[in-house]
Each structure stands twice: as C-alpha cells, then as structure tokens.
Amino acid sequence: DTEVTQTPKHLVMGMTNKKSLKCEQHMGHRAMYWYKQKAKKPPELMFVYSYEKLSINESVPSRFSPECPNSSLLNLHLHALQPEDSALYLCASSQVVVRGTSFLGGPGELFFGEGSRLTVL
Amino acid sequence: AQTVTQSQPEMSVQEAETVTLSCTYDTSENNYYLFWYKQPPSRQMILVIRQEAYKQQNATENRFSVNFQKAAKSFSLKISDSQLGDTAMYFCAFMLLDSNYQLIWGAGTKLIIKP
Numbered sequence: 001d002t003e004v005t006q007t008p009k010h011l012v013m014g015m016t017n018k019k020s021l022k023c024e025q026h027m028g029h030r031a032m033y034w035y036k037q038k039a040k041k042p043p044e045l046m047f048v049y050s051y052e053k054l055s056i057n058e059s060v061p062s063r064f065s066p067e068c069p070n071s072s073l074l075n076l077h078l079h080a081l082q083p084e085d086s087a088l089y090l091c092a093s094s095q096v097v098v099r100g101t102s103f104l105g106g107p108g109e110l111f112f113g114e115g116s117r118l119t120v121l
Numbered sequence: 122a123q124t125v126t127q128s129q130p131e132m133s134v135q136e137a138e139t140v141t142l143s144c145t146y147d148t149s150e151n152n153y154y155l156f157w158y159k160q161p162p163s164r165q166m167i168l169v170i171r172q173e174a175y176k177q178q179n180a181t182e183n184r185f186s187v188n189f190q191k192a193a194k195s196f197s198l199k200i201s202d203s204q205l206g207d208t209a210m211y212f213c214a215f216m217l218l219d220s221n222y223q224l225i226w227g228a229g230t231k232l233i234i235k236p
Contacts, residue, residue: 004165031222042212042226043166056222090166094222109156110224112166 003027006091006113014121015081021116023074023091032074033110034066035090043090049074050096081120088115123148125215127227134203135235141188142198142230144213152218155189155196160229161209169211172196174218200232208234 004025013019023032031050035043048056049068057066063085065077074091092110124147134140146155157169172180172189179187184201200207213227 033222040210040229040231042214042229045223048222050222092166109168109171110158110166114165 004091004093004111004113006089006116008116009114010117010119012119012121013078013081015083017081018077018079020078021076021089021091021118023076023113024072025093025111026072027093027111028071029093029111030071030096031094032068033090033092033094034064034074034076035092037088037090037115039088047076078118081118083120086118086120088117090115123150123153123215123217123225125213125225125227127211127213127230129230130228131231131233133233133235136203136205138203139199139201140203140232142200142211142213142232144196144198144227146194146196146213146215146225148194148215148217150217154216154218155187156214156216156224157185157187157196157198158212158214159207159209160212161206164209166212170198203234205234205236208232 007022033048034046036046037043045058046060047066052068063080067075091113094110126145128143153174155172158166159169160166170180170182170185170187172187179189186199188197210229210231212229215225
C-alpha cells in the first residue's frame with residue numbers, strides 16, 4: 001500500500017469557520033508533511049512531523065494548527081483563515097533517513113496525497 | 122543557501138518525440154540528492170527519478186533519464202518516446218544529505234505532449 005489519503009478533496013469555508021483537513025498513510029512512514037501549493041507553483045513546506053513530534057514549522061500563521069495523533073494520521077486544523085489562504089494543501093509522508101541504512105523509498109522520496117483544495121470566502 | 126532554477130516555464134512536443142527539461146542548482150555542499158517530481162493535472166505528485174550526488178552514473182527509469190553534470194551543477198531530465206500521459210508539471214528538487222525533510226524546489230516546467 002503506497003497511498004496517502006487526504007480528506008476532504010474540496011473544502012469551501014468562510015473566514016469565521018473552523019474546519020480540519022485529514023491525512024492518513026499506512027506505509028509505516030514516520031515523517032509526515034503539510035505543504036501549501038498555489039496554482040502552477042511548487043509546493044511550500046508548512047510543517048514536518050517526525051515520530052509524531054513537530055520538528056519543522058516554517059513560520060506558518062497560527063490560524064493553521066497541525067496535529068499528529070498517531071504515526072498514521074496527520075491533521076491540519078483551520079480557523080479564521082483569509083482568502084489568500086485559498087490553495088491546494090498537500091500531505092506527504094516519507095521514511096526518516098538514518099545514515100547508513102537502506103529502506104524502501106530512499107531519502108527524499110515523498111509520497112503525496114491528491115490534496116485538499118481549499119477555498120476561503 | 123541552496124537554490125534550484127528551472128528556466129523553461131512551459132514546453133510542448135509531439136507524442137513519441139524526445140524532450141529534455143533543464144534544471145540547474147547552486148550549492149557549496151558536496152553530499153546531496155536531486156529529484157524530478159511529476160504532477161499531472163488534478164492528480165498527485167509522484168517521484169520520477171532520483172540521483173545521488175556521489176554517484177557518477179546517470180540515473181534511468183524506463184523512458185526517463187537524467188544528465189547529471191556535478192561540476193556544472195546541472196540536472197536535466199530526458200523523456201524518450203513521450204506519451205500523452207507525460208503531460209504534467211515537472212519539478213526539479215534538491216535535498217542536502219543531512220537535511221531529512223527539506224526539499225528545495227524549482228519553479229516547475231509545464232510539459233504538454235500533443236497528439
């Protein structure tokens with residue numbers, strides 16, 4: 001199973017709403033990511049979880065709140081978003097690189113979900 | 122700081138032709154990985170090919186191959202016998218060996234395969 005599943009696929013919300021994006025993987029990966037992607041642009045890293053602990057926060061506004069309840073799940077809680085936050089939100093997972101070991105996928109291979117397209121009105 | 126440059130915003134070729142996408146990068150480090158990722162329209166991003174900087178041999182995956190010129194800091198992707206399903210955004214990306222999580226992405230090249 002090499003799938004990363006994201007729900008919902010589409011989400012429309014007002015600026016006062018609270019919603020969540022969900023991501024699930026069952027590949028045994030211990031690193032999980034949230035990216036934001038605008039049309040025809042590369043993904044922008046938002047958060048990285050390693051072994052269920054937040055290891056990277058790329059100075060993301062607090063209206064985005066990540067959560068990693070267990071090794072298979074990653075959530076992104078959304079509150080008081082702005083219209084400029086409208087984008088495709090991508091979840092990804094990967095192996096955690098350990099120097100000197102080899103494993104399926106290799107360093108840097110991210111497995112992406114199809115994304116959640118968010119529109120903020 | 123590392124940077125990745127893709128100088129071709131958009132390319133189009135006829136089906137069955139060969140196409141080369143260019144990518145250059147800048148780093149002062151010696152140990153890193155380079156990647157090409159493909160993002161088809163409304164579909165998920167997938168890894169096309171990966172190159173370890175310490176390997177001199179160019180990576181190949183079926184119809185996809187790279188021309189890795191470490192001294193020139195160039196990492197181009199060649200797609201042979203292009204197919205309609207190759208239509209996608211292609212992103213070149215860079216990762217330092219000891220940076221587990223942080224990919225540096227190029228701006229992307231939109232490739233259109235025409236029937």
